[in-house]
Amino acid sequence: MRLSRFYLPTLKETPKEAEIASHRLMLRAGMIRQSSAGIYSWLPLGFRVLRRIEQIVREEQDRAGAQEMLMPTIQPAEIWRESGRYDDYGPEMLRITDRHERELLYGPTNEEMITEIFAATARSYRDLPKMLYHIQWKFRDEVRPRFGVMRGREFLMKDCYSFDLDYEGAVRSYNKMFVSYLRTFARMGLKAIPMEADTGPIGGDLSHEFIVLAPTGESAVFCDRNCLDIDVLSEDIDYGDDGALAAIINRFTTLYARTEEKHDTAAFESRVAKDRRYEGRGIEVGQVFYFGTKYSKPMGAEVIGPDGQPATVEMGSYGIGVSRLVGAIIEASHDDAGIIWPDAVAPFDAEIINLRPGDEACDAACMEAYARLGAAGRDVLYDDRDERPGVKFADADLIGIPWRLVIGPRGIKDGKVELKRRDGTVADEVALSAALDRLATAPRG
């Protein structure tokens, strides 16, 4: 993509409404534009990131055995009356009436809808287990939306629902999602720690929040440093091996990891040696939750069991805040100049900066780089604009593409270009061909 043709309305000054880094940087980098409180349009740069995050979530859901579907944003009030939540939900639910005076709502979540679908179609225990998910826009009419996409009213969420015949089955599903989440966040370059979460009136210990560590996070978190060192991506995970999954989960759940709401200083200090105590801040990006028959019972989601008797299905739900993740990743990875995208979610793999468009040698070198990287399957942003170098460097820092290839008249007369990582780990003056070899084979994360 040539930057001269790309719709990238960057801002030099910060819009005054943006307080936190991710909000500020997303606005400045031309990723989003606010429509009304807590509701945003996603401009091309932001949309690219959103799609990449969504795709990682999708791949890891599929890998864990969940199946993608799509449910509507608008739901009938009726099914929420069946579950008893229509009145419980309160003013956070956006209620709508259509021309026939039918009561509708813009879905804040989909337990009722999926349960209703499942109840109407599942017959036998042989239909179980199942895990179904979708990635869809939701709406919660927050009293006070803030922090940009981190706490919007409209947000993109992946929600998955599991259906099992009994508690043991539900735990297996829960474990699959738990491990899937570990992999999902790790692939995005995040340290996400599962922390014990409130299970509300249902009780039990089967709920975890996944917290991304970021110094600007909203809640204080306390955990054993050993949590930070577990590398889930290097393992070959077999989702059919219940024992292996349980073992991975045990490694986390036996370690102390809690948010401030559940933090217990005495327990922390007795369970975690002093040098292993980690205290920081974090952002919740996902939650896994077992809730048994809370919805299946009132909505009649039953199957005939092996014994010929009807059995109410055991359910769980598993959410990931996809749009929130965009903000969370920026909170976890930025500096004063701008965003530092992890490779796996970056809007482009590399940016080529032509310091002197119109200079024959620079143009030729840039076009060679652009063509070669494109042929190697890289997504490249080519800054061919007729701007001064300072403007280009500043925009490049701001939008945070992981690799930067700077081609200017000074270097090119010696056949040299500058190859840099946005995160500062690489800054080399090398021959163009060497830089291209390196970029063409660099991991995409």
Next chain:
RNA sequence: CGGGGAGUAGCGCAGUCUGGUAGCGCACCUGCUUUGGGAGCAGGGGGCCGGAGGUUCGAAUCCUCUCUCCCCGACCA
């Protein structure tokens, strides 16, 4: 929902107290000069001053009502 603040050009702001034909910086357009970290000079375009009523010869400015947005708190993927 309680408390605070703000709506004036795309963005950041001044002007409001003390009414008198709307301004600054950046951005944008044209030309020339520049070109390795947000260039210089010259010229130019762009505003029903959030909206509705009112007071006045005259309202961005005073009065009334209203809408929106932001911050702190309570609440949340």
